[in-house]
Amino acid sequence: MRVLAAMSGGVDSAVAAARAVDAGHEVVGVHLALSRAGGTLRTGSRGCCTIEDAMDARRAADRLGIPFYVWDFSERFRDEVIDDFIAEYRAGRTPNPCMRCNEKIKFAALLERAIELGFDAVCTGHYATLVETPGGRELHRASDAAKDQSYVLGVLDADQLAHCLFPLGSTPSKAVVRAEAEARGLTVAHKPDSHDICFIPDGDTKGWLAERVGVAEGPIVDRSGTQVGTHDGAHAYTVGQRRGLALGRPAPDGKPRFVLEIRPVTNTVVVGPKEALATAEIAGSRVSWAGRSPSVASFACDVQIRAHADPVPARAELVDGEVVVTPDLPLDGVATGQTAVLYEGTRVIGQFTIDRTRSAVPVEV
Amino acid sequence: MSIYLDHAASTPLRPEAREAWLEATEVVGNASSIHANGQSARRVLEDARERLAAAVGCDPIEIVITSGGTEAVNLALKGLWQTRRSGTSDIVLPDGEHHASIDPVEWIARRDGVGIRSVPLTTSGAIDAAAFAAALPGAALATALVANNEVGTVNPVADLAQAAAAERVPLHLDAIAAFGHVPVSFAQLRGDARPGAGLLAMSVSAHKVGGPIGVGALVVARSARLDPLLHGGGQQRGLRSGTQDVAGAAAFAVAAELAVAELAEESERLSVMRDRLIAGVLATVAGAELLGDPIDRLPGNAHILFPDASGESLLFLLDMAGVSVSTGSACQAGVPEPSHVVTAMGRTEREAREVLRFTLGRSTTDADIDAALRVLPDAVERARAASGPRPDGRS
Secondary structure, eight states, rough: OEEEEEESSHHHHHHHHHHHHHHOEEEEEEEEEESSSSOSSOTOOOOOOOHHHHHHHHHHHHTTTOOEEEEEEEHHIIIIIIIIHHHHHTTTTTOOHHHIIIIIIIIIIIIHHHTTTTSSSEEEEOOOOOEETTEEEEEEEESSSTOOOTTTTTTTTTHHHHEOOOOOTOOOOOOHHHHHHHTTGGGGGGEEEEEEEEOTTTTTTTHHHHHHHOOOOEEEOTTTSOEEEEOOGGGGOTOOTTTTOSSSSOTOOOOOEEEEEEETTEEEEEEEEEGGOEEEEEEEEEEESSOOSSSEEEEEEEEETTTTTTOEEEEEEEETTTEEEESSSSSSSSSTTOEEEEETTTTTEEEEEEEEESSSOOOOO | OEOOBTTTTTTOOOOHHHHHHHHTTTTTTOTOHHHHHHHHHHHHHHHHHHHHHHTTTSSSGGEEESHHHHHHHHHHHHHHHHHHHHHHHOEEEEOOOOHHHHHHHHHHHHTTTEEEEEBBOTTSSOHHHHHOOOOTEEEEEEESSSBBBBTTTTTOOHHHHHHHHHHHHHHEOOTTTTTTTBOOOOHHTTTTOOOOEEEEEEEEEEOOOOOOTTOOEEEEOOOOOOSSSOSOOOOOGGGGOOOOHOOOOOOHHHHHHHHHHHHHHHHHHHHHHHHHHHHHHHHHSSTTTSSOOOSSOTTTEEEEOOOTTTHHHHHHHHHHTTEEOOSSOOTTTTTEEEOOOHHTTTOOHHHHSSSSEOOTTTTTTHHHHHHHHHHHHHHHHHHHHHSSSSSTTOO
């Protein structure tokens, strides 16, 4: 196959590209320039858009003896990922920009261009496995549960999965990848993993958002609507958060209070006891299926609501274009905007963006 | 198959220049040393300076050898500004100049709080001579390209130099893309301008004419007052301290001499091939358009707009097919920026991303043109498909 290896400058994508070469594919390395204001040098574990990262990717491609190009997706990235990130926070939701990037950039804009330019597949360093079955290609969890990234790939549909290559999926651990990189003479073998949001180079998400969303003081209320404090910008709060609320007086019951909800229209933060975080139902209408669509309108599954959350057994129902998921045990700290990925064992069934939640604990009036 | 059509980025080293370089490296010694070894090196250096001076049309003492074109331009602009900064005002910087000029001028403007007077380009990419003249009165200095390195349009430099002389404004000409490809004579362009005014400095580069990368020169008129960038041993009139690169100068001189000697014949050969390339592209690719002046252009330059095809995709597809071309614009970490020259010609930013620059040179043959014409239509078709929306409407 003609394979386009997306190379971030990190160790995973470099080893993935190397394995694609070993598998006999005709591989071309491409580094995505996602930011026009990228720093020149990498700082700590942040970012993937610096000149140094592009250089690392180029040197890895040199080492593998494959052609290498830098493609500019900065405009698409700004429009589809960064602006979306800001808009979601403005709307009081908690977005996952990496999923958005996979959905709109890596496996959309890049994949489309790759296909048109004559490639058969896009190869990345994601930890997930593809399984061929008579019913079509399936997306499964990686062998190494600790590194599994099937959650952030949950947005891929059948068409996209048909043009993917994830050579690292069956690797037992990241250590193996680093050792392999070292053995292959790749200079990125010991480069630290990137963790933070790549377009917020100093890692100060709160400050970055404050500049763009604006800071306005607003009320902190309890579930009955009584004001218990003030905040300096609702976007800085996340559902489930306990620290940093700076509430003057304790709750009547003396228990710590947690952020339960953000109401952007009134710039209000709702707080309450930990039990009130328990979510009995989540639902959303922005749905995609990884491979085949479910054949029945109601099915058992596991639901995962964060990249590193544990999957929880649940029942999913399709009602009027909406997926409604009822977990067997209540979920903790669910925020709208988050993505729920549904699994059947290790197989990704599909995903949806959480539009609404129902608490397990009714409001006491 | 490898077809090299990016000679404006760098053209292959001439064998004669390589020979001269190797020969010069056999000479032991520092050209500034007083002993016999130093004198031998100095002889080779000054021979080279004389030959280079003859090729660019100036006196040998006016040649300052630099590490390349960018250093030459920086020396000219910062050096001239430094001696004029008190009591004078703006710098004249036409649109569409090379970044080697834009960036130093913007740096000076930021640092010293002076204004930049821009001069519009015509739709064919030439500096508007009347607008240039109108921008000059009272300016501290002015700069201009002899020929645009991207779109290939040759500027009316005689008019620009004359206007600068008349307004007594110091002028620097960036001849890096033009020298060796169209006739350029410093003395002729300077004419009878008063001391310290008119054309005072002109930049040239070795690797654009078959010399080595890493060597350039600034022609500095005797009457020019400029401060050096590099301070030290006071070599080259004190304008460029540092041990002189004898071998680089020798190789540059040979390449420059040959380029000028072959200019008439070679520009005829190149422009015939270039016109065949242009005609072939326009005939086979729907919507393709030649940018820049069709007549007053560098003989080896074909700069073509391919509507709805991104230069980035085209570059990739042609490279995969073994054809090396360029988008012509500045790169940051390998990312082609939309061309500021193309937008200065009144085109949209989108169009400024849809251009390719083909530049022919000494090693270019008819077979290269044939090969490029063979692969282009398919590449454009594919690039257009890759730029467009998906058939299923998903974006």
